[in-house]
Amino acid sequence: MSTVSAQLALIEERVHAAQGKGGRLYWVLLACAIGATGIGAYSWSRIIRFGMGETGLNRPVAWGVLITDFVFWVGIAHSGTLISAILFLFRARFRTAVYRVAEAMTVFAVATAGLFPIIHLGRPWFGYWILPYPNERSLWINFRSPLVWDAFAISTYLVVSSLFLLSGLVPDAAALRDATSGWRRRLYAMVSLGWRGTDEEWRHHSRAYLFFAAFATPLVISVHSVVSWDFAVSVVPGWHSTLFPPYFVAGAILSGVAMVLTLLVPLRRALGIEELVTRRHLDLLSRLVLLTSLIVTFSYGMEFVLALWRGPRVELETLLFRAFGSYAPLFWTMVFCNCAAPLLLFFPRIRNTPIALFFLGIVVNVGMWLERFNIVVTSLSHNRIPFDWGTYRPSLVELGITLGSFGWFFTWFLVFLKLLPAVSIAELKEEVGHPHEGVDATEVAHAA
């Protein structure tokens, strides 16, 4: 038993250490993130002041980088729930060490994604009109519009994923509450909702957590399906495809898991939690990347197959333009990033090299961002009337907002790391207590 208590102590110690005063690197990173957010805010203010002309958009390409960013961040948001909820339901024990980071990432990514539908409006100050609310003019929203579905999907997802994160935090926050003082104690007291750790509370907690997991799981599928309908419901060749929902969901998981890898690899080092988040965890995540990458590759192929098989000629022409037209370099970069590079994960050695996974995660996310850009821009660029064909090049303002979205995301994420436990203390302890139930806890013990 002494080993068990030693392990428990180690877990507490590690997590506490991570909560301590940040090092120089932490503050530099936080300053960079806030600075980037500032650049984004300034860029958006230009759009508000001078109009959408600050972007590179035009007729026919009326959507560009901002919508790309939107879909990208919604995609990032997906893996969090997937890793946490779905793997929880499947009782995949390896999730324990990583799920908190993934959940936090989800919440912050949805919070980032949710900004874009507002930012990209011509009149963002009327953004709330997209929500159904009673008003004296009896104006209502158009439920046939995918953008309304989007508003519902994103807000639901934000609420559910926040609740999911917070409900998982309750026992941990209580543990921290009892070990800290001052404003932190008050914060943890609030988050812990008066948790005392009684049996009944544990019973309710595990029920509630299961409920949220079950509730969040279909959202993973539905939210990104809804986002894909923004495109699939239209009549734009290159968008109008029944393939889109599964294709988008797979893409979202690919980019989300890749993002988790990119975040986890430096994090486990920086926070000194390599014993908690082990190479085996990384290996399993990278297998998920490999699987979704193969699905995405299949979807790319299917687009061409469907267009060749029965689609109207414009459909094929749009795809050919995507592959060989003005944006061809972006297309082939995307193919390399999303289809070719992840094939390296077939090699166990790569899967066991954290630094390789870190870079591969970045490569995949560059690819996934380009995928969304290709879908959004190339289809509009060569729409049905050739006389109106045009090209689009993002402006500095749009790139500034994109940078700002990363700043915004990482600001939240870095603050989260210092405020709340990045790994679940309670669940890790549970593992230690029941070594026969999983392999992970043993690994922790060995590592210790």
Add this chain to the structure above:
Amino acid sequence: MSGAGIGRRFFLKVLGATGVAAGCSPTHAPEKLIPLLVPPQDMVPGKPLFYRTVCRECSAGCGVTARSREGRIVKLEGNPEEPTSGGALCARGQAALQELYAPDRFRGPLLRNAEGRLSPVSWEIALGKLTEAVRGASPDGVRLRTRSEPGTAGAIQRVFLAALGVPPDHREVVPGRDEKSLRAASTLLYGRSELPRYDLSLARSVAAFGADFAETWLSPVELGRGFASGRGLPESQRTTLAWVGPRLGTTGAVADRWIACRPGGEEDVALLLLRWIVDPANHVEGLDPQAAPVRTALAGFDPRAAARRAGIPLEQVAQLGSDLTSRRPSAILGSHTPELAALLLLANHLLGNVGRTVSFGQDSLLESYAQPAPGKAQVLLLHHADPSEGDAGVPLVVSFSSRPDAASDRSHLVLPDHHWLESFGDLEVRKGVLAVAQPTMAPLYETRSASDVLLQIGKSLGLKGLPPGDAQSISRKRVSARAAELGAMRPDGEHGLFMRGVASAPAAPEARPLVGSSVPALLSAIPAAPREPALFAFPTALAAADPRAPSWLREVPDAISGICWSSWVELSPRDAAAIGARDGDLLAVGNAQLPLSVYAGLRDGVVAVPANAPELPGLRGKALSLRRISPGRLPRIPGAQDDAGRDLLPTAAAVAAREEHHHGHEHGLDKGIGHEHPPEEHPYGMRPPPSHPVHRWAMAIDLDRCTGCQACVVACYAENNIPVNGAEAAAQGRNQAWLRIQRSIEAAGTDVKVAFLPSLCQQCDRAPCEPVCPVYATYHTSEGLNAMVYNRCIGTRYCSNNCPYDARVFNWQDPVFPSPLDLQLNPDVTVRSKGVMEKCTFCVQRIRGAENEAKSERRNLIDGEVVPACAQTCAARAITFGDLEDSAARINRVRQDPRGYRLLEELATGPAVTYLARGGKS
């Protein structure tokens, strides 16, 4: 209580004082805000008033109906009672409003100061200066150069000069280029300097030798309308057009045949045509007896050498000849040089066209274009005429320009004239057709009519023989007298005359005997062989290249090249490749730098530049060296050159074949574009088609009639308050036109086809833009319109993405209407702000206006009562608009035309716009 704050008495005092102050407005009230046409009590705020006047943008003199709202003219339209315009107006006429409200208009007289800059002075000083100069000059030293003024203004000029004792040849009238050659030609052939009148509505075949009659040549509205009346008909009755010239302009683009001769080779082609006509081997029947001397004179003519000089295959002449002789009456137009004009007039004469499509005895002949007297002037008055090289040393150059132009640049004194929309006048556009001009609004600035200036100076000098009264009363008297003389005065008197804007008793065509003596000399002169590369200046209806043109004419792109806000140089694809230049590159042409537009409709070896390019004068008469400098940025509307094989512009034959193919097959979705038809039983998918209980507005556009002149586009800008966004925005794809003329250039070797497609919102039955809007900012009205609620729009731009016709435009920034251009804004149409979507509304304000009027008169709408701005101004009458629910409406008949097709019909959007395919060989 009264110690603090405002007491009752003090309040009343302030109230009284403010009232008095408001009553005594310090600025003087304009003299006549509403001229005599309508009594002032008729001016109801919100209701337009209409005034008839005459357009003076070119020498054609089209009648104009000016729509006034609260004392400001907001829109110009043609005058349907006047035979020249026939109710239509060209792009330039539409844009005249922007000359009126031009921000750079002169606010008052200007005098060039010691630094060489024009600075404002009072009228007293300015007139005093001119009076002194005239007094000090010898009678021989006063000269006046004027645009053609066949009316009161011209008469006053003549009387003034006569009273001064100035010889008549000191008044130089500057004729249009086309007019000058035609007068010279008729002098040569008929012995009289007379302008023939062309009536293309009678012609069954037309050959235009560089005469862009639908854009700028002579009287484009009248000629374009006449020509189009023979288009859109079955092949046997359809008027054919052959275009002779090195470049296909917009008029050339609608031609059925293109003879791409070298620049300057037109005379050779004309000689070849004459020879073909008189050649007995060709058995041309019904030739004029004068054919025999022509045959004799052409005996020594070498057709092969001529064809070589012109750079054309000889067979093309035979094809042209058989067109013109088998489909008679024909009309042959052209006037680059007096010789060319004479040769073509002779051809017309031989074919018996004179007296039918080409008629004499119509020229009002009020102006004489005598050669100006030699000698130096001391005082030169420029009345809307440009200075010339010889004016360099003149001590006092006075211009009556109302805006900065070439004349004001060279003048010492500027006495700004009223804009023609602010002045009285009259114009006998042709014999028996007296167009009456009246002010349509009070002058915006301290301008004075040039005629009044002359009269006033005459008075100050104490000249004898000047008519009493001012220009207005003289003009009115003259108009009434001339109308009475024509027998065109009706019982409603002068009031009726101004109401109609025209007194018309057209003179009958007169026969003219050919004076044969000059023919042999004309025919024996061998035209000089053209050199290569040859500079070719092509006229354009718009003015992208002209930095001083109104902004609408610069914003609306050239129909062929899609270029706006810039001058450019055109080369054929082969010539461009030869110097290693690509489309859009910056070229050094002679000593000018011009961006290159590669155009397949241009003959090899020709360097083409728009005629209104400021660089053009510097290029003339010099060796043309061409060199690529760098890749440049050509302000051009983005888009593909052609329809990329998507069959958006089928010919009538192709549409018929498509119909047949469709009927021969089971319905269902075929593969490929243009051959797909929606399944017939459920053209609208799961949902029932929308119901239109009262009206269903629809449009038909006859592509066989459309000449690509773009008057409709400019009219749309004027009517719908469309902002002008400039060159950079255009190149970026942010031109905001609701109606655009798309063009397709298909080139296969020398066979070049250019076609136009006016594209606008199709007001679909099942518009894809509607369901995707999250806030119902766009929806289908019960009248079939795809309505746009600007107030509700939040700017997601999804509708724009989802519109398969790309009909929607977004406000990328707040629109700017530099003062006083904002006075032109149509108060019936919202000025949109940044961040909202907009598009063609079928001029919903006009529909509502007509509906309300009908309702207040307790009657139904009459077919043709609602006319959108584009259809209204179309000289070719290519656009039909009406209510599909009215079974008797013309639109229902037009839509049944077998040439009819709808764009992207396979999408089952149910567009309300039907296109009638162009005829001719496919």
